[in-house]
Amino acid sequence: MIDDNTRGALESIRLDWAVTPDDVWEPQAPLHVPGLHSGVLDDVLAAFGDARRSSEASPLGVAIRGPAGSGKTHLLGQIREEVQAAGGYFFLIKLLDGEDFWRSVLVAMLEDLSRPSPTHRSQAAQLLDRLGRDAGVKPRVLASVTGAAPLTRKALDAYVSAVYDRHPRHRRRSQHILRALALTESDDFTQQDIGTALLLTDVDEIDDFAQWGIVSARLGYQEIVENISRVIAMDDASVVAVDQIDTLIATNHADAEADERAVSRVAHGLMSLRETMSRTTSVVSCLSAAWDYLEAHSERAVVDRYRTPPRLQRPASIEFTRGLLTKRFAQFYARAAFVPPYPTWPVTEEALATSIDFTPRDVMRTVDRYVSTTLRSGEFAELTEFVAASDAEVSVRQSNSDPTQIDQVGQLDRRFAELVATADPAEAFDRVLEDTVVPPLLSAGLATWIDALASGGDMYQQDAKPGKNPALHARLRRTIDPLTDAERSWAFRGIAASNSRAVQARLEKAGIAAGISADASMRSLLLLRRGPWPTGRKTERILADLTDRGATLVNWTADDVKVLMALSTMRAERSEFLAEWIATRNPAQQVGFLADITPAATEVIAPTAAVRRSARGRGATMASRMADAVRAGGLSAAAAEHLFAGSEGRSA
Structure with a gap:
């Protein structure tokens, strides 16, 4: 015993390698083992140094290539930490949807601007503060613009005027974007929604923009990214890291022509990053074979814009x-x-x-x-x-006959019932608090859901905790093929706002971040709301589009939230018998929408070589492994050919 x-x-x-060890946004030093991939890190930081010395142009990017699980994400975390410590800006782009490259980049940048920097509550606050100080903005004006005091039109005008007196050649192209960024950093939710609407190109209500000095707001996604980058470059350089292009390349398309179109969209986007963004080092992180596939199926000009340091090794x-x-x-x-x-x-x-x-x-x-x-x-x-x-x-x-242990599990039953009975779910349904309340509740529920699995729990993971103004509140990922990192995912977003514009902006961002599309059966989005959605033609159109692409509208209940709150508290209390209690009671199944995803999320996948070692082992033929990958891993035939080429002996 x-x-x-x-x-x-x-x-x-x-x-939990998904939310601590490999979390790009968590401190790296406490967990970093010196010496791992230091040469590639030096190459990226050297390119970042080139960007800092540039007046506007961006240097060649860097392609980080290596096998699944070799530490690519951890390396991105080190890059992020080094760049931010030097005073620069870092953005992590997860390309789950190749249909609109620049819309995906924009949504990711807006979310990462809300993440903390070493010196400020957010990267956006750092940007606004440092631009204002450099321009000699008065302290009271600076406090208003950076969120330390209420934002007024007078303060915003004074701030923008001072910044563009300091940087006059950018005035006509980017001042509206600077105004919108200041609005998104406000603590006033109405002002936040106006700024977000402009940045997401939702410009139907022009009067709302005019009251903040924005008179020419019709820009495309790529133009907005370009102007955000131009504003950031007035202060310092950036690193934009593009992750998960493997998932896009591996998507199972209906025909070879669709395959080529998908790869072409990604390739063109990667190529144009350097031309679009100012003083920015572009980094692509992917499987070695995915980069090889990109080289073979795109113009030479794409790969010529990226240095290729030695591949990461185990x-x-x-x-x-x-x-x-x-x-x-x-x-x-x-x-x-x-x-x-x-x-x-x-x-x-x-x-x-x-x-x-x-x-x-x-x-x-x-x-x-x-x-x-x-x-x-x-x-x-x-x-x-x-x-x-x-x-x-x-x-x-699954249980123990020890009477003492049985009694301990019984005590946890009673503690759980007590917590559920006394929980107050109101904050989860509050539009002001939902971005801080809902993510940890969903994290506790998903962690408990994973812990209750009898086997295979190590194939599931959660996304890192989101920052301020997140596109999503949580995401559960299931690895389908460890060799290629192909995965099935379920994204979650709670929406309590009543204002139509606020709801529409949250829906748009969630759909983009979740990567759902009509042909993306491996990705799902659950939109959580208590009560009816706002009426109105535009909101109804967005909801219809999202459901057509695979989103599910969930009427989550007070009982759901109470269970999640109880689980969050119990996980924080960390009883020594908690694992036994979770395994035997499976309490996450009391949350309706978690119970609903269980059949698909736990569907048995044939034990093929593409998913895990089979009885055929390393002796499996390339043809059989590719066939397994297409059937069980969701890979296209063309992608499977390249992703498995030369992979014998690389699987862990």
Whole structure:
């Protein structure tokens, strides 16, 4: 039997690689193992230095290529931290929809402008503050524009006039964008909605813009991105990192011509980033084979705009795995007030010796699987070997006959019922509070949903916590093919606003960020609202379009929110028997919309080579692996040919 001290220590280990270790927006230093991909990091930072020295032009971009799980996302986190520490700006673009490249870029940039910088509450606040200080704007005017005091038209006019006296050649092209950015940074929600509407090209109500000095507002998505970049460049340089082009290239299209069109759209967008954006280093992060595919199916001018440093390699030393686990375990054990017998406990030196060539992701998945199995079985033994996931799932006990443990689970039943009964769901339905209240509730619900899975939980992950004014409140991802990172996703967005314009802007951003489209069956969007949607022709048209593309309108209830609030509190309390309680009670199924996605989200996928090692193992023929990828992984035949070419022996 596992003793209480050991159980508590293992319970503290939360290797959730989606929201902490690989989170681009979290501090990197506490978890970074020195030496990993340092050469590629230096190449990107050198390009960023070139952008900072430029007066307007952008340098060549950088293509970061490597196998799935090799640390590309963690490397982006290091780049983000270095760039922001130097005073620059960073944007992460997840291209889930190739239909409109620049609309996707715009929505991502607006969301990332709302994320914190090292010195300000947001990158937008940093930009507005530093432009104003450089232009000698009076403190009271600066306070009004940066959100420290109410924004007035008089203050905005004075601010814009001073900034463009300092940068006169940009006045005619970008001053309306600067005004809109100031409106989005206001704490007044009506002002935020006006600024967002302009930036999303929703300019039907011109009177709303005129009252803030915006008289010529009709710009396309690419023009707005160009002008945002021009405003940022008046202060400092930027890095724009484009992630997940693998997903677009791997989309299963109906024919080869559609395949070529999709790749062409992405390629043209990547090529024009350099010409469109000022003082900006473009970074593309993708699988090695995806870049090869892009090279083979696009103009030479596209790839010629990107440097290609050496491909990322899997770590090949015991020391790396030891450093990786030591750093991660240290933070967990410190919070649990536990002193381990050795830094990587319960992973032995014998196990570390077998971890060579495992990716960081696979190391953490193996340990996570071991911890989960140990806690559920109630039998403890140190980990002595890293073994790749096999077709046979580990058999574990779902409950324990120990009367003491049964009583502890019963106590958690009573605690859960108490929390549900006393929860007040009002804040989740408040348009002012929803962006801060709803994301952690959904995160708790999705984490509990994953923890209740009997097996395969390591194939699910959540997006990082969103920033201010987010496009989405949460997203659940299921990895379909670890070799290509093909995935199925469910995005969530709560909308409590009553104003039609505010609702429309939130719907538009959610649809773009979720990447839903009529032929994208692997992506879903759940729009959560209590009560009816606003009436009006435009809102109805947007809702109809979203539902046609795969969105689901969910009437979420006070009972749903109460359960999520109870789960959030219980996860924060971290009872040592919480894992056992979740496994046996499966409380997330009490949330209606989580129960509704369960059949599709847990659908059994054939154990093919494309999804996980099959009985055929490494000896599987290329033809059979490609066929498996097309059937189970959602890949097009053309993409499968390239994504699997030369991949034998690379899978972890």
